[in-house]
Amino acid sequence: MLNRQLSLLALGLAAATPAVLSQKPGSFEDGGDTLVSAMMLLLGNDEKVYILDKSEGNPAQINGHPAMGAVYDIATRKAQVMDVTSNVFCASGMHLPNGSFITLGGNGAIGPGGNIGSVQAEGGGSGLFDETYQDYDGTRAIRILNPCTGDATGPACEWFDDANVLAMQKHRWYSTAEPLGDGSIAIIGGFTNGGYVNRNYPNLDPAYEGGAAEPTFEFFPSRGEAQVMQFIVDTSGLNAYPHTYTLPSGKLFLQANISSMIWDPDTNSENRLPNMPENIVRVYPASGAVAMLPLTPANNWTPTILFCGGSDMPDYAWGNYSWPYINTWEYPASAKCHRITPEPSDNSSADYEEDDPMLETRTMGQFIALPDGTMMVVNGGLNGTAGYSTQTLITTSYSDMPYGMSLASGPVGTPGIYDPRKPKGQRWSNTGLDASEIPRLYHSSALLLPDASVLIAGSNPNVDVNTSTIFPTTYKAEIFYPSYFSAKTRPTPQGVPKTISYGGDKFDITVPAASYSGAANDAADSAAVMLMRPGFTTHAMNMGQRSMQLNNTYTVNSDGSLTLHVAQAPPNSNIFQPGPALLFVTINGIPSNGTYVIVGNGQIGKQPTAAASTLPANVRLDSVKGTGEGGSSTSNTTSNNSSGASHTGPIIGAVVGAIALVGILGAIFGICLARRRRAALRNSPSSSYPMGAAPNAGGQDNPSMAWNASSLSVNSPYLDQTPAGARSGGQSVEFDPYYQNTPRMSTAHGQR
Numbered sequence: 001m002l003n004r005q006l007s008l009l010a011l012g013l014a015a016a017t018p019a020v021l022s023q024k025p026g027s028f029e030d031g032g033d034t035l036v037s038a039m040m041l042l043l044g045n046d047e048k049v050y051i052l053d054k055s056e057g058n059p060a061q062i063n064g065h066p067a068m069g070a071v072y073d074i075a076t077r078k079a080q081v082m083d084v085t086s087n088v089f090c091a092s093g094m095h096l097p098n099g100s101f102i103t104l105g106g107n108g109a110i111g112p113g114g115n116i117g118s119v120q121a122e123g124g125g126s127g128l129f130d131e132t133y134q135d136y137d138g139t140r141a142i143r144i145l146n147p148c149t150g151d152a153t154g155p156a157c158e159w160f161d162d163a164n165v166l167a168m169q170k171h172r173w174y175s176t177a178e179p180l181g182d183g184s185i186a187i188i189g190g191f192t193n194g195g196y197v198n199r200n201y202p203n204l205d206p207a208y209e210g211g212a213a214e215p216t217f218e219f220f221p222s223r224g225e226a227q228v229m230q231f232i233v234d235t236s237g238l239n240a241y242p243h244t245y246t247l248p249s250g251k252l253f254l255q256a257n258i259s260s261m262i263w264d265p266d267t268n269s270e271n272r273l274p275n276m277p278e279n280i281v282r283v284y285p286a287s288g289a290v291a292m293l294p295l296t297p298a299n300n301w302t303p304t305i306l307f308c309g310g311s312d313m314p315d316y317a318w319g320n321y322s323w324p325y326i327n328t329w330e331y332p333a334s335a336k337c338h339r340i341t342p343e344p345s346d347n348s349s350a351d352y353e354e355d356d357p358m359l360e361t362r363t364m365g366q367f368i369a370l371p372d373g374t375m376m377v378v379n380g381g382l383n384g385t386a387g388y389s390t391q392t393l394i395t396t397s398y399s400d401m402p403y404g405m406s407l408a409s410g411p412v413g414t415p416g417i418y419d420p421r422k423p424k425g426q427r428w429s430n431t432g433l434d435a436s437e438i439p440r441l442y443h444s445s446a447l448l449l450p451d452a453s454v455l456i457a458g459s460n461p462n463v464d465v466n467t468s469t470i471f472p473t474t475y476k477a478e479i480f481y482p483s484y485f486s487a488k489t490r491p492t493p494q495g496v497p498k499t500i501s502y503g504g505d506k507f508d509i510t511v512p513a514a515s516y517s518g519a520a521n522d523a524a525d526s527a528a529v530m531l532m533r534p535g536f537t538t539h540a541m542n543m544g545q546r547s548m549q550l551n552n553t554y555t556v557n558s559d560g561s562l563t564l565h566v567a568q569a570p571p572n573s574n575i576f577q578p579g580p581a582l583l584f585v586t587i588n589g590i591p592s593n594g595t596y597v598i599v600g601n602g603q604i605g606k607q608p609t610a611a612a613s614t615l616p617a618n619v620r621l622d623s624v625k626g627t628g629e630g631g632s633s634t635s636n637t638t639s640n641n642s643s644g645a646s647h648t649g650p651i652i653g654a655v656v657g658a659i660a661l662v663g664i665l666g667a668i669f670g671i672c673l674a675r676r677r678r679a680a681l682r683n684s685p686s687s688s689y690p691m692g693a694a695p696n697a698g699g700q701d702n703p704s705m706a707w708n709a710s711s712l713s714v715n716s717p718y719l720d721q722t723p724a725g726a727r728s729g730g731q732s733v734e735f736d737p738y739y740q741n742t743p744r745m746s747t748a749h750g751q752r
Contacts, residue, residue, distance in 0.1 A: 023453070025486040026433040031455060031477030032077035035060040035070045037465075038457035038477065040538040041447040042093060042101050044147025046582070046596040047074055049447060049455060050082075052103065052538075054089035055110045055135040056473075057465040065134035069159060074449060077477070085161045086138035092175045092190075092241070093536035094544050097183035097578040098602040101145045101536065102220065104187055105172035106138030114463035137163070139171035139192065142220065169226045170214050174198070174240035174284060177536070177543055181250055181574035183604040185220045186265055188254070189232045189242055194321050196285060196387050196407075199237030201320040206236030212321065219265075221604065227268055235259050238318065240284040241539055245292055245342075247303055250574045253342040255290075255307070256283050262342055262350075273342065274351050279312055280334050285386040285407070286310040287540045288334070289358075289377045291367035293420050294530075294547040301548065301575050302345050306355065306418070308337040308377065309362040311385055325393040328384040329402065329409040333363035356427040359416050363408055366446050366540040367418075368454050369547035371530045371584035371591040372484055375418040378456060379440035379540065382410030386442045386539065388461040404469035406461035411439035411471075415480065432483060439471050447542075448534040450582055450594040454480040484590050489628040491515045491592040493564075493585040500531065500550075500583070500599045503571030503610035509585060513560025516587045516626040520562065523626055524554040524618070528586045529566050531576060532594060548576045555619040560626055562587075567613035569599060578607055 023029065036053035044050050049072040058066040062081040069082035089107035096102060109117030109130045117130035117137070128137045141163045148157035160166070168187060175190030191198050193212040200209055207215050207228070215232040218225075232239050235257035242256035252263045253273075258281060260273040282288030288310030295301040311333050319325040337355040344350060358365070364380035388405035390398040403409050413435035418427050442461035449455050457477040465473045492515040497507050509529065516523045529552050535545030551567040564585065569576055578600025584591045600607050 023481040023485045025481055025483045028434055028436050028456075028478045028480050030077075031457065031479045032072075033079060033475050034072060034457050034477050035079045035081055035475065036067050037443065037460040037473050037475060038445045039443045039460065040088070040091070040093060040103070040536065041445045041455065041457065042095075042536050043447055043449070043534045043580075043582075044071075044101070044145070045099070045149055045580075046450040046594065047149050048072065048147055049074060049449075050101070050145060050147065051079065051457070052084065052088045052091070052093075053460075054107065054443075055087040055130070055133050056114075056463075057112060057133070059465075063134075065132075068135065071157075072455075072477070074451075074455075077479075082159060084143070084159050086136040086141040086143070086163060088138055088141075088143070090174050090539070091138065091141075092172075092177040092187070092543060093538070094177040094179055094185050095533070095536070095579040096144075097598075097600055097604055099147065099580040099598060101147070102177075102185070103143045103145075103536075104141070104168060104177055104185075104220070105175050105190060106141060107173055108139055108193075109133075109135050109137045112464060139173060140167040140169075142166040142168060168220075169218050169222070170216055172214055174539075175214070176242050176244045178244040178246055178252060179544055179577040179579065180246055180265065181572070181577055182606055183573075183578045183600065184223075186217060186244070186252065187220060188217045188229065188244060189239055189256075190214045191240065196321060196323055196389060197237050197318050198240050199318075199320055201325075203236055207233045209236070209321075217265075217268075229263070229268070229270075231256070231259065231261050231263065231270055238281050238283055238286070241541060242283060243290050243305070243307075243541070244543075245303060245305060246574050246577060247343050248301070248572055248574050249343055251343075253303075253305065253340075255305075257281060260340070260342075273340070276307070277338055277352050277354065278336065280307075280310050280336060280338075281312070282307045282310040284539055286313075286333075287364045287380075287386040289362065289365035289367045289380070290541060291369060291375060291545060292547075293339070293375070294369065294373050294549060295575060296373075296549040297551045300345055301570050302341060302343070303575075304339050304341045304420075306337060306339045306367070306375070306420075308335075308355075308358050308367075308418075309365045309380070310334050311363060313385075319393060323389040323392050324385070324387075324407065327392050327394050328407045330383065332383050333361040333381065333385075335359075335361045356418075356425060359428050359430055360412060362412055364441060364444065364540045365412070366444075366537070366542070367545075368446050368448055368534075368542070369532060369545055370448065370454075370482055370484075371452050371532050371547075371582075371594065372482070372586055372589050373419070373421065373528065373530070373547070373549070374482075375420070376415050376454065376480075376482065377418065378415045378446050378454070378480065379444045379459075380412050381408035381439075381441050382412060384408035388442060388463065403471060404461070404466070405463060406441060406471045408441050408461070411441055413437065413439075417483070436478060436480075438474060438476060438478065440474075441471050443539070444474075445537045447537050448532060448582075449479070450596070452482070452484065452584065452591045452594065454482070456480055487590040489515055489517070490590050491585045491587045493592050493595070496583055496585075496595040496597070498597055499602075500581070500597050501568045501610070502573050502600065502607055503612050504568045506565050506567055506613040506615055509564045509566055511562040511564065511585060511587060513562075513624075513626045513628070515592075515628050516562075516590075517628045518588065518626055520556045520560055520624040520626060521620045521622060523587050524556050524562050524564075524620070526586075526588045527552065527554060527562065527564055529564060530584045530586060530591070531569065531597075531599065532582045532584060533576070533580070534582070544577070544579075546576050546581075551613070551615065553615045553618050555616075556621040556624055558621065558624065560624045565615050567615055568610075571609040571612055573600060573607040573609070578602070 040052035067081035069084040111130035172190035239256035444459040535542030582594030
């Protein structure tokens with residue numbers, strides 16, 4: 001325990017004394033072994049990162065089968081396997097208002113080589129369980145995690161994963177999850193079965209593709225029957241993981257294929273926007289780098305979305321579910337960038353604007369918002385697309401595939417830094433940044449850490465574990481240190497609250513003189529208080545990622561310390577949706593360590609708001625200086641309004657009613673049911689499938705696994721989510737037929 005505390009102190013997670021930096025700016029360091037290939041990452045709290053992988057032959061085992069999940073300790077850089085029972089392959093995910101996380105959907109039960117599970121539903125049909133990898137069908141699963149701190153273990157810290165208790169209405173693979181202003185989640189689109197792109201060719205059934213596409217949306221918690229979204233029908237084929245962002249109005253901006261729109265989730269009405277310029281595709285498998293730019297007082301917290309890279313391959317080249325129709329690895333990705341402000345503050349018409357191009361072409365590049373107000377793009381390749389296959393329409397033999405199953409080539413090892421505050425023509429730079437020697441292509445990931453470094457992991461363009469191919473299954477993580485690590489010390493803010501509300505009374509943060517250097521007035525002028533949400537990362541996108549600067553003024557004190565008078569979040573929960581975040585204080589472009597906070601009241605529902613915070617005027621002292629040994633950063637931080645005027649925007653009361661749903665559900669169901677089901681299967685080698693093990697099981701009901709919501713002693717809106725096909729009150733409900741008339745692919749990503 002003492003070693004662990006010392007490790008945490010070395011990372012600056014305790015801010016009582018100035019944090020001393022020793023890392024080389026712009027460098028990569030060994031981040032340890034993730035045990036499972038990091039297809040998905042999420043920051044659970046200021047200590048832990050959670051990792052998810054698809055069902056495959058990972059050497060790391062848990063309960064007698066290959067692991068699909070792990071928890072990574074940031075301080076020690078050590079991972080420990082976690083049990084995930086349903087196949088989380090290409091799922092979506094999102095935070096909840098209380099700091100818990102959910103993942104949504106995934107693939108069917110898969111065994112070695114990506115083959116469908118060996119245990120069939122009664123009467124045949126699609127596989128529901130694989131005896132070798134022991135994974136269950138994950139296509140309707142809603143998995144819930146309550147992140148834990150310290151050395152806590154046990155059911156309350158595990159993934160709750162049982163689609164008989166908690167499930168979506170529809171089977172979804174490559175769907176998008178986006179949080180709304182009340183903390184609920186919109187779940188949009190996806191495949192039910194498929195491979196490279198979400199279409200047959202020719203595309204004669206754009207809505208359902210013979211049963212393999214899912215053009216609907218639903219919500220968590222449920223708001224009723226899933227409904228068709230016309231935009232998903234119209235973007236058929238290239239609409240996996242549609243890019244989705246909640247706007248201040250409460251409507252959502254969506255982009256897929258080359259189309260864009262603003263969608264009202266309450267009325268299912270659509271307002272189409274101009275197409276993506278030059279027919280550049282940014283969704284999977286083109287997989288451009290896409291993110292919302294920082295929300296600041298200077299832009300009145302108005303969202304602008306930046307799209308970079310991707311591919312302008314002609315429509316024919318994308319092929320169909322099975323494989324692309326060209327050798328994608330020979331086709332350069334795009335370097336171009338475009339931005340759009342979907343709801344301009346001047347009420348003008350929204351349109352795309354060309355921005356500075358990246359420094360190289362890039363597919364599968366991923367934007368990470370940094371707390372100094374810049375955006376970093378990392379990972380990806382110069383050519384081709386995401387996905388994998390054993391052939392194309394041109395190269396018909398796997399033995400002739402030059403990069404194994406990878407459909408991309410030319411790994412890009414050097415990150416790029418985009419600064420939205422700089423003039424056009426000067427926004428991109430990679431000066432002083434090292435290059436990683438690890439190819440990070442399909443299924444790579446990246447995530448901002450609390451010390452303002454970036455965790456980079458994953459890469460696995462293979463149907464199953466393959467460590468001998470040219471782009472292998474990768475378990476090695478790296479930590480990247482941005483240029484602001486050039487400083488010898490960093491701010492150590494004191495008095496950071498645990499919750500942030502939507503409007504209401506300001507709060508004060510003190511920055512000691514020993515944690516910055518130079519003139520106090522200059523340091524105070526440069527101060528920025530940033531709320532950062534790293535998001536749920538998968539497939540070169542961070543769902544829910546946000547970067548927002550809170551308005552502040554300051555008082556320079558006679559001892560050289562700075563008191564920052566900080567406004568609560570704007571009084572509009574659509575701008576920065578309720579849930580977990582990291583609060584950083586940046587001085588002279590150098591960020592502090594992030595403090596874990598909850599934005600909002602910790603509950604799903606309309607968030608309390610109050611008037612925008614009123615801030616006092618700035619108070620300056622000309623003769624005072626900081627005493628730290630800090631160096632200057634190359635970052636250019638925007639100064640705050642020195643007049644003391646506050647910007648307007650909405651707010652919330654910040655009493656966090658911690659919802660212990662996951663702990664309770666995990667304790668009651670998680671490990672108990674998983675082990676019971678696995679034991680039942682191991683003890684009964686027959687092909688019958690025990691009820692309670694999969695969302696569409698057609699076997700006999702097992703009374704010992706019945707679920708009765710009324711028996712739970714917790715009052716939570718999350719529990720009002722009983723799936724239509726789940727058992728309630730011990731009663732068995734027959735599930736709908738699964739994958740009827742679905743084309744069956746033999747070689748592409750996600751074969752069945």
